[in-house]
Amino acid sequence: MHKRFAALALAVAMTPITGTAEESAEMQPRIDASKAAIQDFFGALKGELVKGMKEGGPPHAIDVCHKVAGPITANKAQEHDMHLARTSLKVRNPENAPDAWESGVLKQFEERKANGEDPQKIAHAEIVEEDGRQVFRFMKAIPTGEVCLKCHGVETAPEVQAKLDEYYPEDEATGYSLGDIRGAFTIKQEM
Ligand code: HEC
Structure with missing residues (x-):
């Protein structure tokens, strides 16, 4: 097999596909699998969140999220056989901090949104080389x-803020408005 470029970028949705037809054909099944995994993962998280909110309002839902977000992430990654997580330029849980590639993509997402793209549809797929290996990476804005x-x-209610201070003393994830990009799902899979 011939050696590929270090990074074959392909922006998904709304933007024209770059790269050759062969490259995009190779990525398409992985992009489809990533989107399906994200939908499943998001559904599981949201289910717990909604249940927690109904049972005891936001403070209780924070207890629930704090407890289940990690295990749900690990389970879904295993189930879908890919590295699967959530990240953001401003994280609540430091374990979700982006790596250099992810923070670059998140910054591009902000630019794409500023240029009028619908954040619901902003995503990015790329094949990168890491330690001499080809890795498929995918991110989707949230x-x-x-x-x-x-x-x-x-503005967070005092009882919400108290819980956040308790669990996440380094929380950076407040100050968002409707429609802002809160973060992104991120997927990584060896080729
Ligand atoms: C009841 C409070 C609550 C609500 C409502 C809530 N979140 Fe969160 N969110 C949290 C907590 C707590 C965490 C940290 C979870 C952990 O420990 O991994 C978190 C983490 C995240 C993360 C992971 C990155 C990070 O900052 O650590 C993203 C992305 C995120 N939330 C997006 C959303 C979106 C989008 C919504 C609305 C659909 C939402 N959240 C609603 C409490 C909440």
């Missing part, structure tokens, strides 16, 4: 919805 504002908004 827009801030109404329900998110209770825990990530500009």
Whole structure:
């Protein structure tokens, strides 16, 4: 097999596909699998969040998220056989901090949004070389919805803030408004 370029970039949705047809054909099944995994992962997290909110409002939902976000992430990664996580330029849990490639993509997402792209549709796929190996990487933006504002908004209720201070003393993930990019799902898979 011939040696590939270090990074074959392909922006998904809304933007024209770059690279050759062969490259995009190779990535498409992985992009489809990534989107399916993200939908499943997001559904599982949101299910727990909604249940927690119904049972005891945002402070209780924070207890729940704090407890289950990590295990759900690990389970779904194993189930879908890929590195799967959430990240952001401003993280709540330091374990979700982006690596250099992820923070570069997150910054591009902000630019794409500023240029008028719908954050619901912003995603990016790329084949990168890491330690001499080819790795497929994919990220999909997560827009801030109404329900998110209770825990990530500009103003948080005192009982919410108290919980956040307790679990996440280094929390950076407040101050968001409706439609802002809260972060992104991130996927990594060896080729
Ligand atoms: C009840 C409070 C609450 C609500 C509502 C909430 N979150 Fe969070 N969010 C959290 C907590 C707590 C964490 C940290 C979880 C952990 O420990 O990994 C978190 C983490 C995240 C992360 C991972 C990156 C990071 O900052 O660590 C993303 C992305 C995220 N939330 C997006 C959202 C979005 C989008 C919504 C709305 C659909 C939302 N959240 C609603 C409490 C909340």
